[in-house]
Amino acid sequence: MKSKSMSPTKKSHSPSSSTVSNKRSKLVNPSFADLPSSLVNPSFADLPSCLLEVIMSRLELKDNIRASTACKPWLEAGVAVRVVEQHPWLMCFPKRGSSFELRDPLKWKPYTLELPELADSTVRYAKDGWLLMERSNEDEVFFFNPFTRELISLPKLKLAYGQFAFSCAPASDNCVVVALESKRDIVTISTSYPGGTGWNSSDFPTFYSSITNIVYLNERFYCYEGFKAEGEGLYSFDPFIHTWEYHPATYGCFDVRGDPYGYEQSACLAENNGKLFLILTSRHEKRPVVYDQRISDGGMEFWGEMSDARLDGFTFFASLYNSEVRKNLPWVRDNICFSRSGRKRKRCASYSFKERSYNTAKEWEDWLELCPAGSIWIDPPKNILKYL
Known part of the structure; x- marks a missing residue:
């Protein structure tokens, strides 16, 4: 029984950088226009409020107050979980x-x-x-x-x-x-x-x-x-x-x-x-x-x-x-x-x-x-x- 000879492997040519950029521009760029800026350039300020509150709740009062000065979302989360004495x-x-x-x-x-x-x-x-x-x-x-x-x-x-x-x-x-x-x-x-x-x-x-x-x-x-x-x-x-x-x-x-x-x-x-x-x-x-x-x-x-x-x-x-x-x-x-x-x-x-x-x-x-x-x-x- 004759064995089939294996055909030599064809080398695939890697696409040029211009090809990749063209594909990316066709596949990715249109979707970026529809995404909010928080996903394009994410930051800690964009964390969900529930997650921010969990983080803030783990901090001591002094650290909570310091972290609350970072931005408005952090301030709102810090105040929401801050344990302070009730005032008259x-x-x-x-x-x-x-x-x-x-x-x-x-x-x-x-x-x-x-x-x-x-x-x-x-x-x-x-x-x-x-x-x-x-x-x-x-x-x-x-x-x-x-x-x-x-x-x-x-x-x-x-x-x-x-x-x-x-x-x-x-x-x-x-x-x-x-x-x-x-x-x-x-x-x-x-x-x-x-x-x-x-x-x-x-x-x-x-x-x-x-x-x-x-x-x-x-x-x-x-x-x-x-x-x-x-x-x-x-x-x-x-x-x-x-x-x-x-x-x-x-x-x-x-x-x-x-x-x-x-x-x-x-x-x-x-x-x-x-x-x-x-x-x-x-x-x-x-x-x-x-x-x-x-x-x-x-x-x-x-x-x-x-x-x-x-x-x-x-x-x-x-x-x-x-x-x-x-x-x-x-x-x-x-x-x-x-x-x-x-x-x-x-x-x-x-x-x-x-x-x-x-x-x-x-x-x-x-x-x-x-x-x-x-x-x-x-x-x-x-x-x-x-x-x-």
């Missing part, structure tokens, strides 16, 4: 009627809440999304949640003038309400609780004639005296055993700043993570000053002025009745947000420690009105838009 909203009371205004201090968009339940009532304190209200004509004190419209009554209390506060949300088992009223050199402190039948009152000697707002910390209520030389310091009250203590403000405390009697200074007390802060404004200073509690080498507690470096990203929300402190709010780090609308009403009056200026620059001239009686900071629910 500003609640403004009507001069008459029942239309309360709510504003997000970061966006400053106004919302209106119609609260007929609060007609002829005065807001005295806010905490954990609840308001403590008073109807002075009826000696009525009650809790009210402006979002769920839940109302919880307290025993009646006749209080000519004083300060109110409560420890935690009224649904909690250890919620206690405190009312302080000063009469010359005596302070009357009354306590009650949701479901209580009356108030437990005690009188204590005191130096103060005016105090800051009240703060609850480590099972005690704290307030600061109105910067008088004979009684300047921190006061604390234990509501469970009814003890009233005075803690002199010494060792690096306040400079009187041209006002030895404290008549031209205003202050707000706040707490965060077990530490007390004091925000001071003065006619003699074109900037507010923040103090925090510290411990000296000898173990003594004292107040020290916080430098720009020590602010560490804190944001302070100050009002006459309550003050809040948050950390790592990327848009308003190292700021004090006051409870008064700015001169142009486009945002709340504020001070930036980084820029070392008020917004606007002349806000400091109204230092006494930076925390008016007609507004308060309140913690909104996470789904707040559901109630608006």
